[in-house]
Amino acid sequence: MEAELVALATAGATALVQQLVGETWEQVRGRVTAFFARRAGTDPETVGAELETVRAELLAAEESGDEQATADAQAEARTEWRARMRRTLQADPAAAAELRALLGDLMPALPAPVSSGDVHNTISGGVQHGAVIQAGSIGRLDLNSRGR
Template sequence: MEAELVALASAGATALVQQMVGDTWEQVRGRVAAFFARRSGRDVEAIGEELDDARADLVAAGESGDEDATAEAHADARAEWRNRMRRALRDDPQAAAELRALLDELEGGGTTPQQVHIETHNTINGGVYHNTVIQAGSIGRLEPGAGQAR
């Protein structure tokens, strides 16, 4: 298997494991199960249950408070799902494009990223010769003393 597909499978497994323990898992689960079901000929729900079992193992390890057990559970899950993704990519040439699209979605937190468009309109009367006018769409966090010389 070419190196690009191996890297794609690794990235996919890493993103999948991160999503399993994240807040958006329910939004992502169906897409991931469908991806694997299309390549294996198996039922989407059966694969969904396998994903849920893997997630339960990760959550339990995280809740144990044992950092070594948590790291091991994450490594095991990544290895298992990386191998499944590699097989899917090997067996179906169409899978790479779908996995890339799925990864793009996962990087957006499980939802399609939306652009925010803000329009600001100001009217200045009386001139600005001795006054300062600032217009900004967004100003980050302001901290006391920020920007002052020390």
């Protein structure tokens, strides 16, 4: 069970850090703040202020143009909020369902894979000494185009 909580807390912290610097932060801010405030028994404004402090630090690191500073700030924020989420989940197992639902809303859905049907490649004629390319689809292939 502990491994599941750690995995959920890790996913939650990763999504939170992405949202903090994303364009949709204002839309999800209330839900994230409410999640932590209810569980910690604190004032939503206090949690909101903490989140805004982290957001300001992340944005400042991004604006500096220093990739290492940005990566360090993101890693620090993920570590801090992962620990906080893990403690929240340990104290209130019912929070896991709410966090999963929140993550489902925060994380963009992955596009459905495009299926182009089955591919069956066959090589015949004996030993091949040259290059052989097997592919389901090649967008465009021009051989001997001579500058066309």
